[in-house]
Amino acid sequence: MVERVGLRARKKARTRDAIADVAISLFLAHGFDQVSVSDVAATAEVSKPTLFRYFATKEDLILHRFADHQGEAARVVRDRQPDTTSMTALHRHFRAGLDRFEPVTGLNDQPEVVAFHRLVFSTPSLAGRLMQYTLDDEDALAAALDRGIEGRIQAAQVIAVQRVLARANWQKIADGRTARDVQPEAVADADRAFARLRQATASS
Template identity: 85%
Template sequence: MSEPVGLRARKKVRTRDAIADAAISLFLARGFDQVSVADIAATAEVSKPTLFRYFATKEDLILHRFADHSGEAARVVRDRQPDVAPVAALHRHFRAGLDRFEPVTGLNDHPEVVAFHRLVFTTPSLAGRLLQYMLDDEGALAAVLAAGVQGRLLAAQVIAVQRVLARTNWQKIADGRPARDVQPEAIADADQAFTQLRRATSGS
């Protein structure tokens, strides 16, 4: 008898998570360029073809955590209430992430999260792949904003604001400050950045 669909799906999730966890542990211990796909497959106890069924590239093994947020800005704008402007909705969403100390905001001081971000930011191939994720997010956001160049410009500004805020928060924590100490500054920075963006875009 074949396995129930739900059980197969759960097994796939567990396999994907096991592969990703093995990869990240090896990358953090040895460095991205010093770990081969074969090393990761052996540690996760899967074949290389199985690994590539879940992750198309070596970079995706670590950047899937960012990919899990793919299209998030577009979803926030698309799902907002009719009386809420796009930039206001995005501001609220980013603030909520700061309140929850979400790693994607840079405001998280768990040692593995800090090390994870350091690895991404200092490894050229990972930084380049992350840029592509951001460009994809920018395109998705532009598609739900105003048509034409104005929508594309606003989308580019929003993604840039989020990137700068997150990188600033991470750098303060990487320099040794606890997240709760950085949080008031992170909130103030986010409020200022989104307020300036809203004014620059005439209340969008």
């Protein structure tokens, strides 16, 4: 029984990934607004109802890559060691992402990743949907910090800093630099930003 459930979950994940890969390819080739959900379903060889079982909105077809990181900051805080402050854990996590050149940090120069971020940042409906993801992340982090209004303010600051750092990294790469060239600056920017956050929340 467990094996069947595991097989079913893997099959659903493969179908979801296949639909998303088709959608992203079409959006990058033709533009987000020029491709319909029907176009994606037809190319992926699934029905529209099947597509919407995996993705609630057209925007989610492309933003699922961000959704895969939803709640990450909250998990970092919850899973930190007892002798590690929340801000230190979040700083280390972001630095580790830079070391791995994770796309979510903006420090990735693969052409598809650079084009993907350009599409998201230049399409109003995608940027708006991404903002909702950001607000959800703030809520989750605030709950993990569990410090009332101070926790909510701190969560908003952390999520905003991560967003600004990632956008700055992506912009430098979009302007023609390599990820390895930008990395020292990205690390220095992250260290400086989290140091300021740590000073503001020394008791966290």
